Amino acid sequence: MRMDFTIILEETILKRQIIDTIAKYDTIIIHRHVRPDPDAYGSQLGLKELILANYPEKKVYAVGEHETSLSFLAMPDEIADEVYKDALVIVTDTANTERIDDQRYTKGKMVIKIDHHPNDDAYGDFRWVDTTASSCSEMIYELFEEGKEVANWKLSDASARLLFAGIVGDTGRFQFPSTTVKTFKVAGELITYNFDRNQIFDGMYEMDHKLLNLQGYIYQNFKMDENGAAYVKLTKELLAEFDAVPSEASLLVGCLGSVKNICAWVVFIEESDQIRVRLRSKGPVINTLAKEFNGGGHPLASGATAYSWEEAEQVIKRLQEVCATYNV
Template sequence: MKRQIIDTIEQYDTIIIHRHVRPDPDAYGSQFGLKELIQANYPEKAVYAVGEHDPSLTFLAMPDRITDELFDGALVIVTDTANTERVDDERYTSGDRLIKIDHHPNDDAYGDLIWVDTGASSVSEMIYELYEEGRDYKEWTFSDAAARLLFAGIVGDTGRFLFSSSTVKTFETAAQLIQYNFNRNEVFDGMYEMEPHLLQLQGYFYQYFQMDEHGAASLKITKEVLQEYGVTASETSLLVGSLGSVKGICAWVIFIEEGDTIRVRLRSKGPVINGLAKKYNGGGHPLASGASASSWQEAEQIVKELQELCKNY
């Protein structure tokens, strides 16, 4: 499949790369890392990375703004996006051919070419694997800029290599990437430094989360709380892992009220939670998933189901 993707890339003069809404470092890392990789080896091609920008990821890159006409006859690649509902920028269907590169369960097998590896720590890791194939197949070269982006993506999706998704291959890939010329400290600062108002909200997390005797924890963040601390709903993504340091915790859910919906962020230290996420218009990885709830009553039902998962684990 990797060689098919490489051959397809070679066939198109215009390539447009998408990723998922509400992006994280792996979404940006894989998307912009792939853009850098293609541009380094095919400087004559026009390569764009599109989607709504998340200000917290400005340290990594800025998306391109392009017209609808550029999609005519273009190759479209979507990275790190399990299902079509989560693709950022609905124009992804407007190109000539579509490639899906992802590491989530392939429940929505969209695209003309599909490369899904659920054993990969991140799609950024997969993009480096694509480079290795291109190096052997087409004498591809690699760049410092691509290394920086892919390293950030891997670090983000592995929780600084703490998650069980970090494999021997993950560490080998990271070892290759850090040989390139980029400032790792700047990457870590961009990913993990927080403004004081976010740290204050983190204190709220620790003060008000609730956990039952089986280690199932939950926390509700209303619009009023967000307003009180001056935090946007998207900024709270930096805090989701905070409860993982609580001794005895099994799995946790954080509800973030945003407009007329409630974001649901699920994390686990053992029980598989992506099945629960799928029941509520979401999905993701076995131990890290997202969903949405239509009301606080539905949120309570999610808590009960999470408690059952921990009870039976």
């Protein structure tokens, strides 16, 4: 119990430190990771809306390259270099500096890291990292709860909508093991706000006909060994055949999770200069494997990079070894 209390106390201090720091700065710039997913947008833009709801006089920006598949959520801002002068920079949902979208984050006066991935890269002037959180969006809601207590913060409908989307995205509609009792409680609070949940679900899960065809290809062509280690390769030529781009193919990574007896799987998505390695698991920890190939992430959902199909074969071999050991 003492250990749990200590963790709670430390997190409370960190959250209050973040709240106090936000209150002091006139300009706040929020970053997130490259190739954003709903939680990246949800935590980043949800935090922006949260701050604006409580400090409307502040200048708050959310930056990074826009992902068109997430247009239904929001649009990031474009700002000049000089805006960073004397600004507070907050980076959400990003484990390491290499994955921060827009490397100008170093130009601000102070950097805060808020993240739920393993803290392998402890960047920033101070950081709040909670690997037990289902999503970074869940953490932003916790920040609101603390702000409500100490600074009478309020949560806007716009912020609630974005945080809900982020939680839904990173929990796979509350199906992933990272979903906790706290996650359901937070989601239950968020849906009391005024936003269209159907619009969020449609935006996140409706697919073009071409992607459904590509999903069919994945189901028909993935390979799985006797230990449940599976893989499928989506080459540039194959993506062109289905008129799909890598970011669209990434939306299909989770579909193999419905395969009976699957243990862990990898989807290779070839880009112009590298091969994206998308790893998912139903049991064995695979973020350590991802680190072997220029990546990282969560224990059951990680990403990495291969620079040739020969290297991709090494990933497959290692995944098969991991599943074989897990099934012993």
